[in-house]
Amino acid sequence: MPAVSFDHVSRHFGAVKAVDDVILDIAEGEFFAMLGPSGSGKTTCLRLIAGFERPTGGDIRIFGAPVADLPPYKRQVNTVFQDYALFPHLNVRDNVAYGLMIAGRGKRERHAEAEAALEMVRLGGYGSRKPSELSGGQRQRVALARALVNKPRVLLLDEPLGALDLKLREQMQEELKTLQRQLGITFVFVTHDQGEALSMADRVAVFNDGKIIQVGSPEDIYFRPEVPFVADFVGSSNVLPEALVARLTGETCPAAIRPERLRLAPEGPLKARVTGLSFLGLSTRVSFDAEGTRLTALLPQDVARPREGDEVALTWAPEDLHLMRASERAGQQVGQRVGA
Amino acid sequence: MHSDRASLKLKIAAAAGLLFLHLPIALIFVYAFTTEEKSFQWPPPGYTLKWFAATWNRPDVWEAMALSLKVAAISTLLAMILGTLCAAAVSRTKFFGRESISLLVILPIALPGVVTGIALRSAFSIAEVPFSTWTIVLGHATFCVVIVYNNAVARFRRTSGSLIEASMDLGANLFQTLRHVILPNIATALVVGGMLAFALSFDEVIVTTFTAGQQQTLPIWMLEELVRPRERPVTNVVAMVVVLVTLLPILGAYYLTRGTEAVAGQGK
Structure with missing residues (x-):
């Protein structure tokens, strides 16, 4: 009960x-x-x-x-x-x-x-x-x-x-x-x-x-x-809009990716321009403009830091891109009876 | 840097101010002991205690005193009930016209006593209410309510609303919450309001002249007495009593409100 x-x-x-x-x-x-x-x-x-x-x-x-x-x-x-x-x-x-x-x-x-x-x-x-x-x-x-x-x-x-x-x-x-x-x-x-x-x-x-x-x-x-x-409110995940996700994966829904899971690479699926850097101690927070979408990455200190204005490519492990298929029901009740 | 000692000029100025305020009152006290009874002659030709005995034996003084105490007590009681309820409604709930009500409640103390007095007198005669102790009580209650209301409303505002919810959350019903939480938190404010109201009512003259019939409260009796040059020092003795009766509650109120910040302002 x-x-x-x-x-x-x-x-x-x-x-x-x-x-x-x-x-x-x-x-x-x-x-x-x-x-x-x-x-x-x-x-x-x-x-x-x-x-x-x-x-x-x-x-x-x-x-x-x-x-x-x-x-x-x-x-x-x-x-x-x-x-x-x-x-x-x-x-x-x-x-x-x-x-x-x-x-x-x-x-x-x-x-x-x-x-x-x-x-x-x-x-x-x-x-x-x-x-x-x-x-x-x-x-x-x-x-x-x-x-x-x-x-x-x-x-x-x-x-x-x-x-x-x-x-x-x-x-x-x-x-x-x-x-x-x-x-x-x-x-x-x-x-x-x-x-x-x-x-x-x-x-x-x-x-x-x-x-x-x-x-x-x-x-x-x-x-x-x-x-x-939820992605945005709980710990500021990056939200990729539907159009972008469609081009990258073929799925028609928005997707979320945690800032610590985004990596810089010489070649990658997503081109981005560095718009800001801030030193956080354990990591450096880097902001990007990726085809009009604002993204944030947390880079460990042992990775070479880009400079503001650099054109870079972003990559990630496929399982880190979380597709939000429930969002066509956004605003509806999605908290069904669970666990109790 | 400020020096710790006030300059001589400042001391003289302060002394002059205090004398201006209090010398006339001291004179009243001195004349209560004079041997001369028809005019206030300075310096008094001699000193005596006989006027205290004379006052003691005057039934009209006792009657006026009894009426004043009765009126002050009843109006204070009435004001404490009405003022507190009104303060609770205004500060605890939101309703249409709340701001206007809080202004209307305070208005009687802003109005000159003459206006209140005339208004009440004509209201009583339209309603064909005969003048009695009760008409005086009603007159006094108009300003006593304001005093109690002001004190209670300030305390209610400083008392966190979640105290009542906390009490009910811990199992107390409305009556238990009233007894164990609300009343202890507003008690000093109520006592202070009551004391000030009592003092105000006890020496009130203007509204009383309009709402009393043939009856005399102590202040009215004193006014009448000043016109008659017989046993004048009796008036001074009574004046001393009035000062004491009104001063004590005001001093009490002063000491009770000191340091109540720690009592009421907790929640936030």
Whole structure:
């Protein structure tokens, strides 16, 4: 039984289709990422699971039970909010124990459990501080402990790392992943950061305009995008237009190729002019104009670098050119029920 | 670089400013102890405490005082309920005409008291409402609501909306959320608003003159008393009491609002 399932779920605000006819199954124990640009409907989907929004169409089930009529406080899910939403008038311990207090647990018991949850997020001994005395990363952990102490069956995380600096973010990504493995709770994670989604999640759903464009493992999404939007949004793949692909392979669909898979060669199927170079450390990023299409290649440092304005030829291994045959269905629902 | 010590000129200027503000009030206090009762003579010919006893034994003072306290208490209570609800509606939801409503709520405090007073008086006579304690209460509530509303709306704006969602997410229903999250977060703002409203109502004269019938609140009683040259220092004793009764809540409000930044502004 899937932990969360969306059956043709829509949430329209007047004429705005924030979420439009989404079909999705999230398996129990899965680390699931909802990835998309802002306004693509991913956060609304999360709020539909939490119960802050009601669907205008379709059916949402949590562990098989329909939740359309359940208010947020009757659902076995907890949320880590983007701004953490810690209660400013309570200290850290009482913040974490809030759910237990509402559930009617005794003071000693709930304080002990709150302390244990704080230990779990490595904040043991911080119980009597006020949220205002903590750093951003520490508040984030308190928010996590406050949600997890209630032993939810699904944990929802709304861009929880967005407010942290890069180093802290990478550290928290590791910790969240470890925590999820340890607890075995289903995590549903909303982010607009493709790197974050790919590095943490078991499966990723890519959202655009209120629809799911593609669902799959990080490798699927990265190497085998089904439509140009996914190729472009997830790690800036090169998208070759249909006409070009037709000339190169005879297929009539666009294709994607990763920048690190493009190579320079004396002879090759595609002629291009170098339009820019930038040094990235491990590699050099080279931009090309190939018969009117902008392409990017990442060249290792041991390869001879071209100069701006050079006319070169590009080549690649045939299996690296990923044909996006699904794109005649672009904009339609392509995230069929998979894996759950 | 600034020197740490103020120059002599600056000190004199500051002292002059403070004297200008507070000397008249000090005079009122001094005259409460004078032995001379018909005219305010300087310096007082002698000092006595007998006017405190005289004030204590005046039933009209007690009546006026009781009425003022009653009016201030009821209008404050009314204002706290209406002002908070209105602030919650304006800051928590979006609806047609929201901006106009927030302007209309603040308007009574911008209008001169005379205008409010006349307007209320004619409204009461059109509606054939007899003047009573309740008409005074209604008059005072018009500006008390504004004070409470302003305090509450500022606090609501600084309180993150996701706190309510977080509370419900953690299992609390609406009533539990109100009790454990909303009220603790707006409590100081409510108390401060209430104290200021109480102080404003307690010494209000203009609106009261238009909305009171034969009844006298303490400030009105003082105005009447000044005209009669009998036991004048009693008025000064009462003035001292009024200063204390209004000053204490204002000081309380001042101390409560200090450092509330840390209480309310967390979420974002």
